[in-house]
Amino acid sequence: MSPRRRRPSKHTRPVSDRPLLGGTQDRESRSDGDWIVRRVSGSAAGKAYRCPGCDQQILPNTPHVVVWPENPSLLAVIGGGQSLDERRHWHTACWQRRH
Numbered sequence: 001m002s003p004r005r006r007r008p009s010k011h012t013r014p015v016s017d018r019p020l021l022g023g024t025q026d027r028e029s030r031s032d033g034d035w036i037v038r039r040v041s042g043s044a045a046g047k048a049y050r051c052p053g054c055d056q057q058i059l060p061n062t063p064h065v066v067v068w069p070e071n072p073s074l075l076a077v078i079g080g081g082q083s084l085d086e087r088r089h090w091h092t093a094c095w096q097r098r099h
Contacts, residue, residue, distance in 0.1 A: 024038070025037070025038040026038075026039075027070060030098070033069055033070070034069070034070040034071065035067050035068070035069055035070060036068050037065050037066075037067050037095070038065060038066045038067075039064075039065055039092070040063060040064055040065065040089075041063055042063045043061065045058070045060055045061055045063065046060055046061075047060055048060055049089035050089075051064075051089065051090050051091045051094050052088050053094025053095060053097065053098060054091060054094050056091075058089055058090075058091055062091075064089055064090060064091055065089070065090050065091075065092050065095050066087050066089050066090075067087065067088050067089075067090055067095060068087040068088070
């Protein structure tokens with residue numbers, strides 16, 4: 001019998017291979033580049049996040065958006081990360097107000 005193969009950690013897989021549950025995903029163009037925006041339903045939002053737009057909490061069970069740059073070089077714009085693992089959770093209204 002061959003040994004069981006373990007699935008790689010989600011943290012080592014590219015963002016495009018990671019599941020984000022509940023919601024729809026679109027590409028949006030803004031003055032600062034192209035962004036992938038995933039709408040998360042309230043029922044799929046199980047933990048609290050801090051919105052970079054207003055610096056307030058997004059409470060569990062609150063519909064919101066998860067945003068990351070389509071081009072990794074834009075990460076400095078949303079927080080200075082080095083990889084696509086730097087997705088940010090935004091209140092939907094805060095993301096819509098962002099220019």
